[in-house]
Amino acid sequence: MNDAVMPLPLPRLGVLGGMGPLATADFLVKLIQATPAASDQEHMPVIVHNVPQVPDRSTAFLAGSDAPWPHLLDGLRTLEAAGCAAIAIPCNTAHVWHARLEKETALPVLHIGEAAVDALLRQSLGARKVGILATKATLQARIYDDQLAANAIDAITPDAALQTTHVSAAIGAVKGGRIDEARVLLSHAARALIAQGADALLLACTEIPVALAGVSLDAPAIDPTDALARACVGWWLDARNERNASAPLESQP
Amino acid sequence: MNDAVMPLPLPRLGVLGGMGPLATADFLVKLIQATPAASDQEHMPVIVHNVPQVPDRSTAFLAGSDAPWPHLLDGLRTLEAAGCAAIAIPCNTAHVWHARLEKETALPVLHIGEAAVDALLRQSLGARKVGILATKATLQARIYDDQLAANAIDAITPDAALQTTHVSAAIGAVKGGRIDEARVLLSHAARALIAQGADALLLACTEIPVALAGVSLDAPAIDPTDALARACVGWWLDARNERNASAPLESQP
Numbered sequence: 001m002n003d004a005v006m007p008l009p010l011p012r013l014g015v016l017g018g019m020g021p022l023a024t025a026d027f028l029v030k031l032i033q034a035t036p037a038a039s040d041q042e043h044m045p046v047i048v049h050n051v052p053q054v055p056d057r058s059t060a061f062l063a064g065s066d067a068p069w070p071h072l073l074d075g076l077r078t079l080e081a082a083g084c085a086a087i088a089i090p091c092n093t094a095h096v097w098h099a100r101l102e103k104e105t106a107l108p109v110l111h112i113g114e115a116a117v118d119a120l121l122r123q124s125l126g127a128r129k130v131g132i133l134a135t136k137a138t139l140q141a142r143i144y145d146d147q148l149a150a151n152a153i154d155a156i157t158p159d160a161a162l163q164t165t166h167v168s169a170a171i172g173a174v175k176g177g178r179i180d181e182a183r184v185l186l187s188h189a190a191r192a193l194i195a196q197g198a199d200a201l202l203l204a205c206t207e208i209p210v211a212l213a214g215v216s217l218d219a220p221a222i223d224p225t226d227a228l229a230r231a232c233v234g235w236w237l238d239a240r241n242e243r244n245a246s247a248p249l250e251s252q253p
Numbered sequence: 254m255n256d257a258v259m260p261l262p263l264p265r266l267g268v269l270g271g272m273g274p275l276a277t278a279d280f281l282v283k284l285i286q287a288t289p290a291a292s293d294q295e296h297m298p299v300i301v302h303n304v305p306q307v308p309d310r311s312t313a314f315l316a317g318s319d320a321p322w323p324h325l326l327d328g329l330r331t332l333e334a335a336g337c338a339a340i341a342i343p344c345n346t347a348h349v350w351h352a353r354l355e356k357e358t359a360l361p362v363l364h365i366g367e368a369a370v371d372a373l374l375r376q377s378l379g380a381r382k383v384g385i386l387a388t389k390a391t392l393q394a395r396i397y398d399d400q401l402a403a404n405a406i407d408a409i410t411p412d413a414a415l416q417t418t419h420v421s422a423a424i425g426a427v428k429g430g431r432i433d434e435a436r437v438l439l440s441h442a443a444r445a446l447i448a449q450g451a452d453a454l455l456l457a458c459t460e461i462p463v464a465l466a467g468v469s470l471d472a473p474a475i476d477p478t479d480a481l482a483r484a485c486v487g488w489w490l491d492a493r494n495e496r497n498a499s500a501p502l503e504s505q506p
């Protein structure tokens with residue numbers, strides 16, 4: 001009855017997820033939506049390490065703790081063993097550990113900040129000042145700053161008071177399911193950054209685009225989770241083409 | 254800087270998914286919604302094998318082909334190697350291969366038909382005749398019949414013409430994004446089964462609950478994907494309690 005042979009496998013994406021689990025599910029949907037596919041079989045193969053026991057990244061970073069690291073490394077090793085050919089992390093703050101993860105593996109580890117700034121540049125908005133709405137840890141760890149500086153774009157961030165009372169409070173409100181409250185807080189913070197001269201916004205925490213969905217702002221906004229999904233699809237299409245060019249034809253599905 | 258030790262890991266669920274990828278993402282969301290958790294860290298750890306290159310299960314089964322099998326076995330082995338303690342398959346038709354997968358592994362492989370019939374019984378509807386809306390392969394392979402028979406419930410299925418022109422056509426319409434068309438076809442098929450005496454319905458293909466969302470029918474309907482998610486949460490809470498009872502306290506997170 002075994003009339004099938006396994007073709008040479010397609011390159012697989014490894015998702016180091018669970019931070020939090022709903023953001024990981026949202027990232028999977030964005031991956032699927034961004035993939036040009038006419039059937040199930042044309043979609044990207046993905047292994048998802050959706051293990052949410054990683055201690056809170058923001059809290060750890062701000063306290064100078066390395067508690068998330070062994071969990072992240074364990075996830076990386078699991079994804080390597082499952083045959084993944086690249087890694088993506090759908091959590092902005094976890095990118096604090098991005099450079100260390102890269103050093104631990106031969107696989108490319110896509111960077112959410114690079115993907116988001118690429119998406120901004122591709123939109124040809126001519127943005128010179130970009131407002132960043134993110135956790136305090138993402139801002140302090142300068143997850144987006146290198147990519148922006150490399151493209152001569154200035155970062156505008158909320159002052160300490162606005163960050164605490166509006167941005168951090170709103171992220172907590174989304175995690176607690178209070179979306180309407182978060183929408184009011186984030187709309188105010190976004191408008192404050194625009195008033196300070198931001199000509200585009202980076203919604204650099206997975207909770208933020210959820211709360212700002214449908215809100216009309218006076219500047220274009222980039223969703224880094226969506227940008228990372230599109231970068232993964234770009235990686236995959238290239239890797240698939242390369243594999244097809246090198247594989248014997250009869251082993252292609 | 255390494256001030257953290259890894260606690261004894263929690264039991265992990267392995268999701269043999271990708272059939273199709275959007276149904277897998279939907280299953281993840283249902284898992285999260287069904288889990289009693291007040292923080293990210295209290296959610297279930299899940300490894301997802303979302304590899305959609307598995308050949309179409311219905312086509313293969315109806316043609317007497319075993320083409321999906323090596324893909325399913327490969328997914329099972331990957332999930333075992335990733336440390337999973339139980340397996341769930343968010344695809345009704347793939348349950349054609351459920352018994353063979355069970356024989357290949359020491360892990361429990363949850364059954365979508367068992368979960369759906371359990372959910373039906375828990376609702377205490379006193380249903381004695383249940384209408385099944387599913388792919389032709391799910392019906393022919395009798396995925397739900399054993400569980401129903403064990404509980405003295407009769408299965409009512411569409412006749413060949415209604416199956417082809419309404420149910421199979423509607424599943425194709427959902428896969429092609431034509432939800433409105435599918436809703437009309439499935440509402441008609443559901444009403445036909447109710448007219449034949451069905452006092453409850455099983456929406457036994459991941460595409461069907463999507464199309465029937467919001468449609469008011471004269472009989473209660475069970476979503477087996479949701480029932481499987483709830484069965485997984487039940488498995489996990491038990492497995493976590495067992496592990497906590499046997500683990501030394503200081504290694505608990």
